[in-house]
Amino acid sequence: MSLEIRTIGDDDLRGWCVAALTGFLNAPTLTDEDLAFRRKDRDPARTWGAYDGGRCVATLRSFAQELTVVGGAPVTADAVSTVTVSPTHRRRGLLTRMMANDLRAAKERGDAVSTLIAAEYPIYGRYGFGPATHTAGWLIDTRRTGLDPRHAVPEGGGRIDFATAEEVRAFGPALHDRFRARTPGAVSRSEQWWLRNTGAVRLSHDPKLDPHHAVYRSPSGEIEGLASYVYEAAFTAGRPDATVRVLRLTATSPAAERALWQFLCSIDWVQRVDTGRRAPDDLLPHFLGDPRAAAIQEIADDLWLRPLDVPRLLEARTYPVAGTLVLQVEDRAGLAGGRFLLEAGPEGATCTPTTRSAGLTLDVGELGALYLGDVPATRLAALGRIDEERPGALTTADTLLHTARRPWCPDMF
Ligand SMILES: CC(C)(COP(=O)(O)OP(=O)(O)OC[C@H]1O[C@@H](n2cnc3c(N)ncnc32)[C@H](O)[C@@H]1OP(=O)(O)O)[C@@H](O)C(=O)NCCC(=O)NCCS
Incomplete structure (x- = not known):
């Protein structure tokens, strides 16, 4: 039988919650009060399930969240949560399909970034997320x-x-x-x-x-x-x-x-x-x-970011000094890649598509890791995760992007 991925309808929430509880190793029961509370907290249009003959076997939901970026501005993020796949249906690509749907919807909605807290490190890099806070x-x-x-x-x-x-x-x-x-x-x-x-x-x-x-x-x-x-x-x-x-x-x-x-x-x-x-x-x-x-x-790594709109993200944060950087951003999912010219300074920044030659080439997840200033680009380059195409580009990236205090997300979601 084929597995259908779809957002939930009015009558689906109980089965969806039972699947999520099971995926997180809880008892598969919930009271009417639990259900009523969760109903207030869920947007059905952003609550994904995988269905096998009517039974929910995988869950993923997202919601609008304000993320503070460097300089203090809030950016609306697509916060991904409650990711589970039933042990009876694991490793058949259900997470991959649900994630692709949610990221595409977030991109169409105009969200600049997706966020999540990863239960395990190896899961989310393949979807373009990078660890942005610790x-x-x-x-x-x-x-x-x-x-x-x-x-x-x-x-x-x-x-x-x-x-x-x-x-x-x-x-x-x-x-x-x-x-x-x-x-x-x-x-x-x-x-x-x-x-x-x-x-x-x-x-x-x-x-x-x-x-x-x-x-x-x-x-x-x-x-x-x-x-x-x-x-x-x-x-x-x-x-x-x-x-x-x-x-x-x-x-x-x-x-x-x-x-x-x-x-x-x-x-x-x-x-x-x-x-x-x-x-x-x-x-x-x-x-x-x-x-x-x-x-x-x-x-430990904590908040992971998945850039969806590179110019908007880079224009939303502040920079301590003036500098210019050309980034070649690779994105296998085709959501946010391209070559971008960042012209930054203490008074603000512009970021636009460009044909100039790149200073740095990096995967979109590495940009997620750099964005909030947690890790210097030089460190990621030493790990082989960023390529310096033009001498000096790494130093410029460190000067512009890396911050004196580390970013921090105190909440789980
Ligand atoms: C993590 C989980 C959601 C993965 O779901 P899934 O449907 O089995 O994942 P997919 O089949 O789409 O796997 C996609 C890829 O990720 C890999 N992968 C999946 N889970 C992984 C894990 N825990 N560790 C390492 N790799 C993993 C798969 O091997 C596959 O790799 P490939 O693309 O190279 O073939 C599922 O195992 C689960 O529910 N785990 C328990 C709850 C949990 O940890 N949720 C995450 C909360 S943040």
Whole structure:
């Protein structure tokens, strides 16, 4: 029987959700409340399924997302999520077909880029995605931080108070918007995201977390930071041995960031703080008297980008100095390739198709990896992933594209 790829109709959502739960190794059941919530969160026209005789055996959906690019502008991205293929139907090209459909639709819609978080590194390069941000996690030994246990925090003024989940839903979206405007790689959050991540809605498969929320206010009373965390309480050999597991820490100033980390590292009974997913160049270890108290646990690729419109993408970001670069972008899928002249400067940039000879030749996924400034072009060239066609082009690319601070996407989607 042939396998049909199509977007879902009104009656398809339950079967589609069961297939997605199965693909992600969850139990294949969902309540009516789960279904009603997911219905609000899905655009059927962007929800793809593969059907084998009426049964959904593969899923992929996308949604409109704002991605912050270098310089702070938001670009509308085609965010790809919930990619699963049933173990009964794997390695028959279903992902490839669903992805081709979604990318083509995104291109026709006029989206400049697709985004996703990859469960496994080897899957998405073949579709033109490249790893554009990375994430790191630390485990902090609070006994070695060098923070003075007699000191009340915050050291530099301001104050920390607890907030209820309801209060977080009220001020959280504006705080996150201020944060993401200053963080290349950060993405927008939907209303459903806030409901689900503050406990207002708990789907059957969501972990049963009831986090504490600590808010930092600056000396002038502005909300500049929020840490949401849970305790893993324990007593070992009669002594307190608790862990703080940070779910999210959002800060719009280094003072807020410092105050919240120092607060979390100073809670009585807490012996260690698990930071969760942070930027790889996070300031955190250096907020501690002894940065070695923070032991790195994980560094991994995080947000992947798939350019769909090279001129629009390159014109959307900023550049520190003036420079000219000709890029030969190869795209097997025929969506975004071509030769482009980037004329960039601190006042803005233009990017147009050109017949000039290329400075660099690269696959569209490598442009995705370069775009947010995370990795220097010189490094990708050393790995054989970019060709320098004209001497000096790599240095120009590094000067124009690479950024002093690394981009970061704190969210999974
Ligand atoms: C990852 C997954 C969606 C792939 O689906 P699929 O329909 O089997 O993929 P396709 O048949 O279209 O494979 C396309 C290509 O990718 C390769 N590929 C697929 N999954 C891969 C994996 N996990 N690791 C390495 N290569 C993989 C295939 O071998 C094939 O290679 P080829 O083009 O050189 O022949 C599926 O295995 C799955 O559901 N995994 C569990 C859930 C998951 O990880 N989802 C991704 C969330 S981001």
